[in-house]
Amino acid sequence: MGDAGRVPRDPRRAVAGSLYTLLRTVDVAVEAQGLEREFKGAIKAVAGIDLAVDAGEVYGFLGPNGAGKTTTVRMLVTLLRPTGGRARVAGFDVARQPAQVRRRIGVALQEAALDLLMTGRELIELQATLHGIPKRAVRERGAELIERVGLSDAQDRRVGTYSGGMRRRLDLAMALIHEPAVLFLDEPTTGLDPASRLTLWEEVRRLKHEGTTVFLTTQYLEEADQLADRVGIIDSGKLVVEGTPSALKAQVGSPHLDVTLTSSDGAAAARQALGAFGQLRPPDAGCHVSVAVREGSSAIAPVVRALDEAGLEIASLELIEPTLDDVFLAKTGHHLEGEDAAEQGERDPYGEEAPLVQASADGHAPR
Numbered sequence: 441m442g443d444a445g446r447v448p449r450d451p452r453r454a455v456a457g458s459l460y461t462l463l464r465t466v467d468v469a470v471e472a473q474g475l476e477r478e479f480k481g482a483i484k485a486v487a488g489i490d491l492a493v494d495a496g497e498v499y500g501f502l503g504p505n506g507a508g509k510t511t512t513v514r515m516l517v518t519l520l521r522p523t524g525g526r527a528r529v530a531g532f533d534v535a536r537q538p539a540q541v542r543r544r545i546g547v548a549l550q551e552a553a554l555d556l557l558m559t560g561r562e563l564i565e566l567q568a569t570l571h572g573i574p575k576r577a578v579r580e581r582g583a584e585l586i587e588r589v590g591l592s593d594a595q596d597r598r599v600g601t602y603s604g605g606m607r608r609r610l611d612l613a614m615a616l617i618h619e620p621a622v623l624f625l626d627e628p629t630t631g632l633d634p635a636s637r638l639t640l641w642e643e644v645r646r647l648k649h650e651g652t653t654v655f656l657t658t659q660y661l662e663e664a665d666q667l668a669d670r671v672g673i674i675d676s677g678k679l680v681v682e683g684t685p686s687a688l689k690a691q692v693g694s695p696h697l698d699v700t701l702t703s704s705d706g707a708a709a710a711r712q713a714l715g716a717f718g719q720l721r722p723p724d725a726g727c728h729v730s731v732a733v734r735e736g737s738s739a740i741a742p743v744v745r746a747l748d749e750a751g752l753e754i755a756s757l758e759l760i761e762p763t764l765d766d767v768f769l770a771k772t773g774h775h776l777e778g779e780d781a782a783e784q785g786e787r788d789p790y791g792e793e794a795p796l797v798q799a800s801a802d803g804h805a806p807r
Contacts, residue, residue, distance in 0.1 A: 469495040469530060469622050469653035470516060476524030477511050485511040487677035488525065493655060493670075495621075498648050500668030500685075501657040502764065504776055508677040509657040510550065513626050516655070517547045530621045546620035550627045552611035556600035560591055560610050563599060564617060571618040585613040590639065605636025612643060622653045629663060641667060661764045661776065673768055673776075680771045689762040692770045694718070694734045696760050697743055698727040702753040713750040717743060727758075736761065 470493035477486040486508045493499040503509050514520035516529055518538040527534045530544035554563060564582040573581060586595045589609040599607065608628060615623060625644070629637040644667050647654055658664055664671050665685045672682040681688060696718075701710060707728040711720055717739060718732040733739035737759055747754055768776040 467495055468492050468528075469497070470499070470527075470655055472512075472516070472525065472527040474525030475512065475515060475522055475527050477508075477515060477520065478523045485677055486515070489674070489677075489679050491672055491679060491682070493653060495653050496648070496651050497669045498644060498654045498656060498667050500664035500671040501655065501674060502659070502661070502664045502668075502671050502768075502776070503657075503674035504659055507674045509659075509674055510626055511677075512674070513549075513624055513655070513657055517545060517624055518542060543618075544621045546615035546618070546623040548608070548611045548615045548623075548625050548628060550630065552607050554599050554607060554611065557598060559596050559598055560586060560602070561595040563610065564614055567614045567617045573618065581617060585616055589613045589643065603636075605632050605639070608632060608636065608640065609643075612640065616647075620652070622655065623647060624655045626657045627659070628656070629658070629660065637663075659776065665764055671764065673764075673771060675768075675772045681767065685764060688764065688767045692762050692766045694732045695736045695762070696721055696730055696732045697739065698723065698758045698760060699729045699731075699743070699747070699754060700727045700756045701729075702755045704728055706750075706752045709750050710747060710752055713746045713752070714743060717746070727756075733759075 470491070472489050472491050475486060475489045476484065478484045489508075489512060491499075501509050501512065511520065515522050516527055516534060518534050518541050522535060529541045532540040532544070534541055558566070561582060564586060565578050568578040568581055569575075583592075583595075586592055589612060591606060591609060591613070594602065594606060599610065602610065612625075612628070629640055632640070641663070644654055644656065648669075654667075656664075656667060668685060670682065670684050671688060673680050673688075683691075697714075699710060699714070701707065710729045714720065714729055714731045718734060721730040721732060723730040731743075733743070740757065740759065744754065744757065765776050768774075
């Protein structure tokens with residue numbers, strides 16, 4: 441596919457010949473068909489993945505450590521050769537057109553490769569220069585992103601003095617320096633404190649609002665639930681299920697209300713009063729009555745009224761909804777949370793170490 445159809449992301453910033461303002465206008469930003477990666481010893485880290493991520497979508501790639509998430513991302517960003525299948529990012533084939541792919545993506549991997557002796561401002565301005573941003577625009581663009589990720593006060597400090605959260609935010613800013621069409625975030629909040637995690641979440645939401653496609657890998661259920669338009673769950677190198685978080689959770693059951701009364705003497709009457717709202721369930725520990733309510737939170741007020749009309753006093757009432765961990769359990773037979781298996785060693789089948797950094801045709805690695 442040629443370069444016809446490339447348009448400036450923001451005409452006000454268009455600079456003739458500058459790559460950082462040019463986007464590929466495609467309906468599907470990331471697509472893979474039968475994508476595979478096998479390592480020495482017949483270790484198949486990715487075993488035939490099919491997926492399609494729409495332009496402007498936040499796609500959550502969810503799975504435990506060792507499931508093949510990072511291996512998949514490294515193939516999609518051209519840092520690792522597929523051994524089977526095909527993939528296209530921003531309209532270009534990752535194996536046959538890697539340079540075109542790299543110009544249109546931003547990448548923030550698990551471990552930020554930052555020079556600890558340089559300042560934040562020096563690093564981001566260097567990244568801008570490597571991406572071909574005109575010299576007159578480098579400082580302005582760097583300052584804009586430094587401020588955006590909340591590092592203005594620390595921009596002239598050496599990166600070696602930054603906390604883990606600050607380094608992740610700087611890495612994200614560097615990945616955005618050329619205004620990529622597609623941003624890959626690989627486990628961006630692993631190991632971060634809650635405040636730093638929320639800061640990154642807000643930035644992902646802002647990017648979605650601006651129309652950037654975000655491919656987000658994570659092992660955190662809440663992160664995928666909060667941020668992703670759609671979720672793909674990977675386990676043992678295979679995509680086991682895909683859909684919106686709400687649709688996936690609906691597949692494994694309805695929400696239910698757990699009701700605790702002030703006295704257990706009213707349990708039988710409560711069951712009779714609530715039977716009309718849905719199927720009664722075996723009550724969880726600590727409650728007297730549990731009833732499935734397909735309507736979710738909208739059923740709370742009618743349930744309270746029914747119990748009040750039956751002369752029953754409520755000590756507590758809790759709405760319990762299915763989680764993505766319930767989905768993972770239903771599809772794989774084991775829980776996602778608590779898994780901490782390590783990724784398989786990543787050597788390619790031809791006997792070479794898989795590169796951690798791979799230079800592009802322009803002489804720099806994608807960010």
